[in-house]
Amino acid sequence: xxxxxxxxxxxxxxTQAANEMGIDIAIVGLPGAVQPLLDKHPKLVLVPCxxxxxMDEHPAQAVRSKPDSSMSVCARLCKEGxxxxxxxxxxxxxxxxxxxFVQGRIRGVERPALGSVIPTRDGxxxxxxxxxxxxxxxxxxxxxxxxxxxxxREMMGRPEPRVGLLSNGEEDGKGDELVREAGRRLKGTxxxxxxxxxxxxxxxxxxxxxxADxxxxxxAIKMAEATAEFLFRNLRDEIPRxxxxxxxGLLIRDxxxxxxxxxxxxxxxGAPLLGIDGVAVIAHGRSDARAIKNAIRVTREAVDNQxxxxxxxxxxx
Amino acid sequence: xxxxxxxxxxxxxxTQAANEMGIDIAIVGLPGAVQPLLDKHPKLVLVPCxxxxxMDEHPAQAVRSKPDSSMSVCARLCKEGxxxxxxxxxxxxxxxxxxxFVQGRIRGVERPALGSVIPTRDGxxxxxxxxxxxxxxxxxxxxxxxxxxxxxREMMGRPEPRVGLLSNGEEDGKGDELVREAGRRLKGTxxxxxxxxxxxxxxxxxxxxxxADxxxxxxAIKMAEATAEFLFRNLRDEIPRxxxxxxxGLLIRDxxxxxxxxxxxxxxxGAPLLGIDGVAVIAHGRSDARAIKNAIRVTREAVDNQxxxxxxxxxxx
Numbered sequence: 001x002x003x004x005x006x007x008x009x010x011x012x013x014x015t016q017a018a019n020e021m022g023i024d025i026a027i028v029g030l031p032g033a034v035q036p037l038l039d040k041h042p043k044l045v046l047v048p049c050x051x052x053x054x055m056d057e058h059p060a061q062a063v064r065s066k067p068d069s070s071m072s073v074c075a076r077l078c079k080e081g082x083x084x085x086x087x088x089x090x091x092x093x094x095x096x097x098x099x100x101f102v103q104g105r106i107r108g109v110e111r112p113a114l115g116s117v118i119p120t121r122d123g124x125x126x127x128x129x130x131x132x133x134x135x136x137x138x139x140x141x142x143x144x145x146x147x148x149x150x151x152x153r154e155m156m157g158r159p160e161p162r163v164g165l166l167s168n169g170e171e172d173g174k175g176d177e178l179v180r181e182a183g184r185r186l187k188g189t190x191x192x193x194x195x196x197x198x199x200x201x202x203x204x205x206x207x208x209x210x211x212a213d214x215x216x217x218x219x220a221i222k223m224a225e226a227t228a229e230f231l232f233r234n235l236r237d238e239i240p241r242x243x244x245x246x247x248x249g250l251l252i253r254d255x256x257x258x259x260x261x262x263x264x265x266x267x268x269x270g271a272p273l274l275g276i277d278g279v280a281v282i283a284h285g286r287s288d289a290r291a292i293k294n295a296i297r298v299t300r301e302a303v304d305n306q307x308x309x310x311x312x313x314x315x316x317x
Numbered sequence: 318x319x320x321x322x323x324x325x326x327x328x329x330x331x332t333q334a335a336n337e338m339g340i341d342i343a344i345v346g347l348p349g350a351v352q353p354l355l356d357k358h359p360k361l362v363l364v365p366c367x368x369x370x371x372m373d374e375h376p377a378q379a380v381r382s383k384p385d386s387s388m389s390v391c392a393r394l395c396k397e398g399x400x401x402x403x404x405x406x407x408x409x410x411x412x413x414x415x416x417x418f419v420q421g422r423i424r425g426v427e428r429p430a431l432g433s434v435i436p437t438r439d440g441x442x443x444x445x446x447x448x449x450x451x452x453x454x455x456x457x458x459x460x461x462x463x464x465x466x467x468x469x470r471e472m473m474g475r476p477e478p479r480v481g482l483l484s485n486g487e488e489d490g491k492g493d494e495l496v497r498e499a500g501r502r503l504k505g506t507x508x509x510x511x512x513x514x515x516x517x518x519x520x521x522x523x524x525x526x527x528x529a530d531x532x533x534x535x536x537a538i539k540m541a542e543a544t545a546e547f548l549f550r551n552l553r554d555e556i557p558r559x560x561x562x563x564x565x566g567l568l569i570r571d572x573x574x575x576x577x578x579x580x581x582x583x584x585x586x587g588a589p590l591l592g593i594d595g596v597a598v599i600a601h602g603r604s605d606a607r608a609i610k611n612a613i614r615v616t617r618e619a620v621d622n623q624x625x626x627x628x629x630x631x632x633x634x
Contacts, residue, residue, distance in 0.1 A: 121547070131485060134493040168448060168535040176451040176532040199536065199543035215493040216533055218485040219516065220540045226516035227544040230438070231576070239572035248572070251565025255556035259548070 001029045001052045001070045002090020003285050010089065011041050013292025018043040020293070021300060026083060028070045049073040055285070059093030063101050071095060075102035078278045085279030085299040087270055089287040096132055099273050099280035106308070108317035111136070112275035113144045113214070114282060115151060116221055119263045122205040126152050127166075129214035130221045132273065136213040141165070141182035145190060146315045147274040148209035154305040155298075156208070163190060164197035164207035166220065171196070178213060228263065232256075269294025272302045274311060279303055318346045318369045318387040319407020320602045327406070328358050330609025335360040337610070338617060343400060345387045366390040372602070376410030380418050388412060392419035395595045402596030402616040404587055406604040413449055416590050416597035423625070425634035428453070429592035430461045430531070431599060432468060433538055436580045439522040443469050444483075446531035447538045449590065453530040458482070458499035462507060463632045464591040465526035471622040472615075473525070480507060481514035481524035483537065488513070495530060545580065549573075586611025589619045591628060596620055 001007065007029055014025045027034055028047045038046060051066040053059075063072065074086035075098050088095050096112065105112060115128035128148050133140060145163045152161035165183055167175040174196055175183060186193040197207050199220070212220065235256075239245040269291050270283040279302045283295040302308070318324065324346055331342045344351055345364045355363060368383040380389065391403035392415050405412050413429065422429060432445035445465050450457060462480045469478035482500055484492040491513050492500060503510045514524050516537070529537065552573075556562040586608045587600040596619045600612040619625070 119547075121550075134485070166536060168451070168532055168539070176530070179532075199540040200546070203543050203547045212536075213493070215485055215496075216536060219483060219529075219533060220536055222485070223516040223537045223540040224544045226520050227541045228548060229517065230436075230520045231545060231548055231580075233438075234576050234579075235573070238576055239569050241572070244568045245572045248565045248568025248570075251561045252556045252569060253565075255558070255562045255565070256552070259551050259555055262551075263548075 001033070001049075002055075002088045003283065003287050004089075005286070005288055006089065007034050007037060009287065009289045010292050011037055011044060012289035013287070014044055014296065015041045016289060016293045017296035021297065023296075023300060025296070026077065028073045028077070028086075030070075047073060047077065053091055053094045055091050057091060057094065059091060059097040062091070062094050063097040069094075069098070071098040072102055075099055075278075075280065078280070079103055084303040085272075085281060087281040087283055087292070087295045087299055089283040089285055089292070089295075092131070092282050092285070095280065095282050096273060099276045099278070103276050103278035103280060106275055106277045106312045106316045109147075109275035109311070109315055110143055111140045112273045113140075113147060114273055115148060115271050117156075117271075118202065118210075118221075118224075120203050120205040124156065125202055125205065125208055125210055126156060127202070127210045127212070127217060127221065128274065129212065129217050130271075131214050131218035133214035135215070136178060138178060138181040138185060141178065141211055141213065142185050142190075143275070143315055144211045145182075145186055145193070145209065147311050148211060149190075149192060150310050150314050151274060151307070152208045154307055154310050155301055158208045160192055161208035162192050162194045162206070163209040163211065164194045164201070166202070166210050166212040166216065167196035167198065169196060170198060170201070182211075232260065269296070270298045272298065272307060275315070276308070277312075278308060318350070318366075319372075319405045320600065320604050321406075322603070322605055323406065324351050324354060326604065326606045327609050328354055328361060329606035330604070331361055331613065332358045333606060333610045334613035338614065340613075340617060342613070343394065345390045345394070347387075364390060364394065370408055370411045372408050374408060374411065376408060376414040379408070379411050380414040386415070388415040389419055392416055392595070392597065395597070396420050401620040402589075402598060404598040404600055404609070404612045404616055406600040406602055406609070406612075409448070409599050409602070412597065412599050413590060416593045416595070420593050420595035420597060423592055423594045423629045423633045426464075426592035426628070426632055427460055428457045429590045430457075430464060431590055432465060432588050434473075434588075435519065435527075435538075435541075437520050437522040441473065442519055442522065442525055442527055443473060444519070444527045444529070444534060444538065445591065446529065446534050447588075448531050448535035450531040452532070453495060455495060455498040455502060458495065458528055458530065459502050459507075460592070460632055461528045462499075462503055462510070462526065464628050465528060466507075466509060467627050467631050468591060468624070469525045471624055471627050472618055475525045477509055478525035479509050479511045479523070480526040480528065481511045481518070483519070483527050483529040483533065484513035484515065486513060487515060487518070499528075549577065586613075587615045589615065589624060592632070594625065594629075596625060
């Protein structure tokens with residue numbers, strides 16, 4: 001029920017995933033909205049719910065007041081062992097609140113975190129927290145570093161991930177109070193800790209995992225997205241102003257499209273919440289079928305790679 | 318003496334500024350390094366110093382231990398009324414420490430701030446603090462908002478500047494503790510306060526002035542720079558892979574160059590430190606002659622528009 005393109009695109013993405021990956025997928029939603037569409041999607045099974053959380057609702061309040069929301073039903077299916085993981089493109093605060101409320105935290109994890117895969121010069125880096133928390137304490141950042149390292153190892157094939165703290169300078173003394181204190185704690189205790197990384201270092205692949213408070217991480221990732229959007233829009237508007245530019249623009253269209261695809265969040269599809277005692281994946285609100293399919297792939301990989309068990313072993317107690 | 322291209326490019330930029338703007342410019346530097354080059358720059362006057370602060374020195378320590386650094390001599394010329402403003406492309410922390418130590422703060426200003434002019438859809442916005450402070454308190458952000466509004470009014474021709482707080486969401490409840498508290502204080506007390514702005518709102522020109530803590534602002538601006546750099550590099554590398562792309566790349570070269578120029582910091586040249594009791598301008602460390610000339614233009618405008626007096630009237634006490 002969540003996101004800009006539900007249920008249509010969600011169903012399409014789910015059917016594609018079911019076909020390609022050979023997995024069973026349940027669609028949780030209002031029967032009136034979903035049932036009529038399911039004729040075209042014979043592989044999908046409807047699990048009904050009676051409530052839906054809107055994009056603008058206050059997360060915690062909505063989760064408490066709507067125990068039969070599609071999100072809560074999803075999370076309960078996982079909690080009860082009937083499903084291995086769930087995905088939503090809806091209100092991301094509510095997804096987190098639902099996961100926390102129904103599935104709970106891994107014992108010993110202070111705060112769950114949300115990561116994002118970022119394109120870099122040599123491939124990808126994993127950046128967290130991009131918005132699950134604000135006002136983090138140093139101990140949260142230390143745990144984000146550990147959970148991020150597990151993610152890089154299990155989900156991205158980096159056996160010895162290098163982990164850095166996003167900062168305003170590389171030197172040890174740089175950073176705000178939070179970053180400086182987290183750095184002091186990570187130094188010497190975490191194998192693979194590489195210290196502070198600046199944004200340019202992130203793109204230069206100087207770390208596999210980059211850690212920040214969720215306010216800073218969210219602003220940083222939104223700054224990157226908005227800057228890319230701004231530049232592509234300007235290129236599109238300014239280049240065709242001359243006849244030369246118009247022709248050139250046509251000729252480079254494929255190259256630009258490839259670049260945009262390479263940095264497109266739809267390729268990555270979704271991000272598992274780290275630290276939840278179960279698999280809960282947040283997909284982008286604008287997800288189309290391709291993004292949903294990719295979110296399902298990420299969910300499947302989290303399950304297959306036992307991401308939750310590995311985080312429990314590393315960070316839990 | 319400061320920056321990657323001193324003294325050569327500094328002298329060239331200064332001569333260009335002296336010619337175009339009809340102003341008197343003193344070059345403060347080690348005579349051994351500067352004097353031999355001055356034959357080609359008859360409009361410039363050397364004011365000697367005996368010490369130089371390096372790019373990697375600890376700012377406060379360096380300023381204290383080198384009372385005859387080129388920076389301190391510059392700031393003293395201003396303090397003594399012999400110059401109207403000074404510029405350096407050197408160690409920016411040391412520029413700030415020198416300005417604070419020699420020229421001092423405007424009485425009533427808690428912390429000086431450094432702003433940056435950001436290209437947007439409709440023109441430019443003014444973004445501060447981009448690095449003068451970390452661990453800001455709400456009252457600092459409130460003053461940054463007021464100083465930023467003066468800058469927009471006096472230096473950018475915005476008679477009624479709209480001022481926003483950089484945040485992870487537009488709604489009132491968004492932001493970390495600092496942003497939320499600063500928002501509460503600005504709401505109702507500051508005319509023109511428009512609340513939270515996300516990075517995309519910044520590019521969409523929803524505010525003339527955008528305020529952040531210096532750690533967040535510095536990371537955000539470096540994220541924007543690094544993202545732009547990353548995209549341009551990828552375009553340059555990926556597009557010419559095909560013959561079509563190669564030709565297209567040649568045809569769009571002018572358009573791309575124009576776009577890069579439009580977002581190039583060299584155009585803006587330098588940023589006055591706001592809240593200092595005098596004019597002190599930080600130029601980019603990589604400044605070439607054009608950037609230096611533009612930094613001198615900014616300095617001149619700050620003097621002509623009585624930026625310091627207007628900030629004193631608005632924020633001082």
